Amino acid sequence: MRATVGVVRATVAATIMAAIVGELVRTYPTDGRPLLDHVANYFSYFTTMSNALAAITLGIGAWYAFRSLVDPAWYNFALASVVTYVTTTGAVYNVALRSASTDQDGWANEVLHVFAMVFLIGAWLVMPGKRVLRWNRVWPIAAFPACWLAYTMIRGSIVGWYPYTFLDPQQPGGYASVTGYVMLIASFILAVAVAAVAVSRVQPSLTGIRSLTERIVLRPAVAEEPLTVPATPRPAPGSGSGRRSPGRPLLRRLAARSPSASIGYHRSRRALRGERHRVRSRAPVARAARPRTASTAPCGTVHRTQMYRGRVPHPR
Numbered sequence: 001m002r003a004t005v006g007v008v009r010a011t012v013a014a015t016i017m018a019a020i021v022g023e024l025v026r027t028y029p030t031d032g033r034p035l036l037d038h039v040a041n042y043f044s045y046f047t048t049m050s051n052a053l054a055a056i057t058l059g060i061g062a063w064y065a066f067r068s069l070v071d072p073a074w075y076n077f078a079l080a081s082v083v084t085y086v087t088t089t090g091a092v093y094n095v096a097l098r099s100a101s102t103d104q105d106g107w108a109n110e111v112l113h114v115f116a117m118v119f120l121i122g123a124w125l126v127m128p129g130k131r132v133l134r135w136n137r138v139w140p141i142a143a144f145p146a147c148w149l150a151y152t153m154i155r156g157s158i159v160g161w162y163p164y165t166f167l168d169p170q171q172p173g174g175y176a177s178v179t180g181y182v183m184l185i186a187s188f189i190l191a192v193a194v195a196a197v198a199v200s201r202v203q204p205s206l207t208g209i210r211s212l213t214e215r216i217v218l219r220p221a222v223a224e225e226p227l228t229v230p231a232t233p234r235p236a237p238g239s240g241s242g243r244r245s246p247g248r249p250l251l252r253r254l255a256a257r258s259p260s261a262s263i264g265y266h267r268s269r270r271a272l273r274g275e276r277h278r279v280r281s282r283a284p285v286a287r288a289a290r291p292r293t294a295s296t297a298p299c300g301t302v303h304r305t306q307m308y309r310g311r312v313p314h315p316r
Contacts, residue, residue, distance in 0.1 A: 005127075006065030012119055013058035016051050019111035023048075026106060044155065045163045046148055047093065050085035051112050053144075054120060057082045076131045080196040081141045083120045087192050088145070090117030092185065097164075124199060133200040141193040142186070149182065 024042050031038045042048055057078050064071050093113045124130075156162040165171060166181040173180075 002065045002069060006062040009058045009062035009065060012116075013055045013062065015111060016055040016058070016116055019108040020048060020051055020055070022106075022108040023112065026108065041161060041163070044152065046085075046145070047089045047112055049148060050082065050089050051116055054082040054086050054116055070129055071131075073131050076200065077133060077137060077140075079120075079124065079127075080133060080137070080193075080200065081144065083124045083196050084141050084189060084192045085144065086117050086120050088185070088189050090114060091188065096166075124196065130200050133197045135194075135197060137197055138190065138193045141196070142189055145186070145189050 024039070027042065028035070028038050031041075033041070043052075057075075061071065061075060061079065064075060090113050098113075152163060152167060156167065162168040167178055169175045169178055171177065
């Protein structure tokens, strides 16, 4: 299952990168600017930046899918971020900019504005093993669009070029119109970020598609494998050797049993601790009773405390 996830992520990442390069090459002859200026302007679009981040994130996710059973905690935050950015890109383009675009919409343009958005939204909805994101993660997700807006306005005032017409203060309406568009898009970004965090907080049983995928794909693969705990011999008294735990292979098998990788990891840790407790809670080895002797002082007399406790009769 994880190998399939890795192949899908790598394929989509390669497709998005090919679309970015293809659109860069296609628009260069009609730009009329030097190559360096064209590249700088092309990568100043929020579409290009968000899709490049999506391709990098999916590539890293493919590497983790091939090498580990679960994704790290930071990867879920990164994936939620790129889902927010690519969704904003696709929504703004298809609602407000597609009708005003004069360029021919090729396959690369459709990949960057439609395919990437649909794939990332679907992957975020049905991906098993997502970790729960806190609500305060909404603000870090929105930090990148804010930094991009500051960069765009500063660079635009210097070079006299803005990637989108609604950000150009020279257009009718001036800065008031720019502020209105920025507030509207910022509200949409926050709404998408809240939705992405909310999806991560939904339990696996409440997502029908993901639960069906886990029942069909994940559970039968490990249903026939018996779960056994190897017996741990008790060390001999006085040997000084510690008890050995069942080991990491058992932890991996317990993690693979669970329908959700992240939840199953913690369940497997608890199950492993329970197995260790059952192994260690056997009857202790009987030890010979040690005879109690009265402690004596250096001068040979009995301690007064031993007399008070009744262990030694008072000499009278």
